[in-house]
Amino acid sequence: MLGNFSYVNPTKLYFGKDALSFLPGELARYGKHVALVYGGGSIKRNGIYDQVMNILKKAGKEVTEISGVMSNPTADKLKEGVQIARKANVDFILAVGGGSCCDYAKALSVSVHYDGDPWDKHFLKMEEPDCEIVPVGCVLTMVGTGSEMNAGSVITNHEQKLKIGHVFGEEVMPRFSILNPEFTMTVPQYQMISGIYDMFNHICEQYFSGDDDNSSDYLAEGLMRSVIHSSRIAVKDPKNYEARSNLMWDATWALNTLIGKGKTQDWMVHMLGQAAGAITNAAHGMTLAAVSLPYYRHILPYGLPKFRRFAVNVWNVQTEGKTDEEIAREGLSAMESWMKELGLVMNLTDLGATEEMIPDIVKATIILNGGYKTLTTEEVEEILKESL
Incomplete structure (x- = not known):
């Protein structure tokens, strides 16, 4: 730590x-x-x-x-x-x-x-x-x-x-x-899955930073596996008490500051998603889902060891005969498949954003330090365009 x-x-x-x-x-x-x-x-x-x-x-x-x-x-x-x-x-x-x-x-x-x-x-x-x-x-x-x-x-x-x-x-x-x-069981499906991705991304924002052997990252990996497992059950059976109770507990521990201790943190997905939400008024979790994969693929080369670890420890990606980058990208592909399985909105266009809105979204985006790369304004624009 x-x-x-x-x-x-x-x-x-x-x-x-x-x-x-x-x-x-x-x-x-x-x-x-x-x-x-x-x-x-x-x-x-x-x-x-x-x-x-x-x-x-x-x-x-x-x-x-x-x-x-x-x-x-x-x-x-x-x-x-x-x-x-x-x-x-x-x-x-x-x-x-x-x-x-x-x-x-x-x-x-x-x-x-x-x-x-x-x-x-x-x-x-x-x-x-x-x-x-x-x-x-x-x-x-x-x-x-x-x-x-x-x-x-x-x-x-x-x-x-x-x-x-x-x-x-x-x-x-x-x-x-x-x-x-x-x-929570009377919440519409759209809101439920939006909340599921919000909690998952809270964990990611704290996880994808730093390169030390940090106890907080082990806690984060366990929480992510729990969210993935329980979300698959809840989407098919929204009244499943065990799955819904696990998700409720996961969400609380995802952002009560515990798993961020002893770490730098990267909250750029939230900055991008919140800026998009300010312009479109779309559901928060859905804006995060729309921008997260373009952002993570953009910064992957700068934090390759952690993205490789994410692929192996969270998504059980097999490593034999693959480069570290191939393993890391396969992890993000597994994440993308899970997101689609849940029914998340995967682009800003479906949330009401247009290319004409991009300058306003860029202007509303607060650029933070703490991640594997500090974005330039040009990179923010590029990522948002990839999110359309």
Whole structure:
């Protein structure tokens, strides 16, 4: 393990079919005024809303609802929520939904008591909160982002054509998250497979960096094999509890910072995908699927040993009579076959992107260091064109 680091994760998890039964005990720790954050209403159709509301009422909470949180939460929606939360003088924010609701709740938590523009402060200037932070809890209904156990929040500004993520400090992480795999079983297939690729790519972003013998990479390989195995079962049998529970647990550990410790990290697929999402408003996991293979094939020569290891340890590629590059490329081909097997969207064109949009996507792409190669603007454009 290279470098020096500290590790703490203050989020308490309740996992399993009875996880929601622990919500009353957690609610007792917080104030009377609760902001209930949720999306388009699916939790009302599947009964989760009624279950949560009954618990809140029995706990004596005054509930203010902030509904309509979209799959790519916007800066305008954040401002709207701030005004609602301030008027209700909320003491606690409970997000019930997928990663977008959790992301939104965290952005809201650092914005309620901030007098300025939260988009400008936290997402453009990347400044840390310097005001009171409203505590957050999550009841997860869709898996993929890992937002239930990290401090990340991604917000989109359509006017500025930007989609930006901010990883806050541990004080912004959810105080608790409730993970019942059965709650994820009503999610449409498209959203399920989008979430599966999101979690898989989170692991890849941390894995494809560095060349030392790092314990974190062994953990990452195990998680990737688990995602591959369980995803194949879940796609064929979405009600399979074991597969769905494994995927829920995989998603959490894919991005709760553990497997990134002691490593540099490469988040360029997310930068490319988020930029495409800012322009097209497509599902996050699908934008990642569309850009990832062109990106990985582009950087493969610069990180050949790790891509070879990925092929052998994750995809069981046989090595006899092959060069290292042949082995590595066969690994990416195996990954591509799995992605198609799941039914992922494999290009930006099918997500609504056109060649005329490429300049805007390039402009919205933040170029990061940490990977095997730092891209030039010209390379970003080339990769995006290959993704069409």
